[in-house]
Amino acid sequence: MKVPFLDLKAQYASIKEEITSALQQVLDNTAFAGGPFVGQFEKDFASFCQCEFAIGVGSGTDALWMALLSLGIGPGDEVITTPNTFIATAEAISFCGAKPVFVDVDEKTYNMNPDLLESVINAKTKAIIPVHLFGQMSDMHRIMEIARAHELSVVEDACQAHGAEYKGKRSGSIGDVGCFSFYPGKNLGAYGEAGAIVTNNAKLAEKMRMFRDHGQRTKYYHSIVGWNARMDGFQGAILGVKLKHLATWNDARRKNAQLYDSLLADVDDIITPVQADYGRHVYHVYAIRTRNRDELISALAEKDIFCGIHYPVPIHLQDAYKFLGYKKGSFPVAEKCAGEFVSLPMFAELSKEQINKVCYEIKCFLEVKV
Numbered sequence: 001m002k003v004p005f006l007d008l009k010a011q012y013a014s015i016k017e018e019i020t021s022a023l024q025q026v027l028d029n030t031a032f033a034g035g036p037f038v039g040q041f042e043k044d045f046a047s048f049c050q051c052e053f054a055i056g057v058g059s060g061t062d063a064l065w066m067a068l069l070s071l072g073i074g075p076g077d078e079v080i081t082t083p084n085t086f087i088a089t090a091e092a093i094s095f096c097g098a099k100p101v102f103v104d105v106d107e108k109t110y111n112m113n114p115d116l117l118e119s120v121i122n123a124k125t126k127a128i129i130p131v132h133l134f135g136q137m138s139d140m141h142r143i144m145e146i147a148r149a150h151e152l153s154v155v156e157d158a159c160q161a162h163g164a165e166y167k168g169k170r171s172g173s174i175g176d177v178g179c180f181s182f183y184p185g186k187n188l189g190a191y192g193e194a195g196a197i198v199t200n201n202a203k204l205a206e207k208m209r210m211f212r213d214h215g216q217r218t219k220y221y222h223s224i225v226g227w228n229a230r231m232d233g234f235q236g237a238i239l240g241v242k243l244k245h246l247a248t249w250n251d252a253r254r255k256n257a258q259l260y261d262s263l264l265a266d267v268d269d270i271i272t273p274v275q276a277d278y279g280r281h282v283y284h285v286y287a288i289r290t291r292n293r294d295e296l297i298s299a300l301a302e303k304d305i306f307c308g309i310h311y312p313v314p315i316h317l318q319d320a321y322k323f324l325g326y327k328k329g330s331f332p333v334a335e336k337c338a339g340e341f342v343s344l345p346m347f348a349e350l351s352k353e354q355i356n357k358v359c360y361e362i363k364c365f366l367e368v369k370v
């Protein structure tokens with residue numbers, strides 16, 4: 001029995017007819033760029049996120065970039081985020097001309113440690129981007145308190161956290177803006193590239209809508225210098241179909257995580273993910289930590305079990321960000337985790353037998369009695 005890291009074909013097979021019909025409707029309406037299918041998805045996704053507005057864009061990277069531009073972030077500004085994220089979080093800051101400033105993460109949730117925030121806030125700081133890593137929200141109450149005290153904007157990087165909750169509030173609904181990626185492997189994934197920005201602020205929504213569409217409200221009348229970051233019609237229609245299944249898929253991921261938790265509990269040398277008491281984790285990634293990470297991944301691959309690493313090198317140690325001047329040791333928790341993380345297979349359609357096999361082989365590798 002093979003256990004892939006991700007099985008997009010299994011999900012597609014379960015919704016094939018709905019998808020085919022949605023695609024046919026886009027073709028029949030020739031609604032390829034923006035248009036009614038994107039508009040309907042925006043309405044539905046805003047409501048799913050407990051927000052008033054959603055703006056469909058080309059990717060999660062676009063979402064972060066357009067959000068920061070709309071908040072007026074530019075050259076000379078600093079934006080605080082965490083180093084153990086996908087590089088897009090930092091790239092969006094850089095592409096506004098601003099400087100990414102990192103703070104270390106909490107060792108239990110792997111999210112921004114709010115205790116460290118105030119030490120890096122200065123006169124240049126304009127915004128904070130908490131990243132809801134692996135599908136679990138950051139400690140938003142503490143982050144918002146600090147942000148408000150210093151008059152900083154908050155952009156939630158919810159690219160891995162569709163439907164995650166913090167004290168009953170959905171990801172994206174607490175900060176000034178929430179940004180989502182619909183990269184195919186995400187809990188809500190497009191069949192291509194797509195993203196969305198959500199907000200309850202009408203002025204910001206209007207600005208973001210303009211930025212993603214060449215700075216225009218009316219075709220060919222450009223009030224600001226914008227960009228083409230529109231969502232395409234096929235992705236809008238596909239995401240509209242898939243959004244209806246997201247709650248069920250997230251529940252299935254949570255069940256799978258519980259089974260992993262129970263089978264790997266009390267295994268020495270394995271740290272399983274912790275769901276913070278404030279939240280509802282949606283397990284985009286189920287990452288364990290272990291000391292012999294690379295050997296474990298190779299041993300599992302020999303048994304047809306395929307894992308990932310999210311992420312092997314924290315952003316401050318990437319060549320692209322050397323110029324910021326951080327060193328090894330700047331963020332000890334993020335660095336330690338980067339050397340220990342193993343992302344186990346995780347998707348809604350994963351079977352009990354597959355999870356049993358993964359845990360059995362992990363225990364065999366660690367020479368735990370099974």
Ligand SMILES: Cc1ncc(COP(=O)(O)O)c(C=O)c1O
Binds near residue numbers: 060085086157183194
């Ligand atoms: C935390 C995080 N931020 C931003 C992004 C960027 O999203 P996209 O790949 O859709 O541009 C991703 C996607 O992997 C992500 O995981």
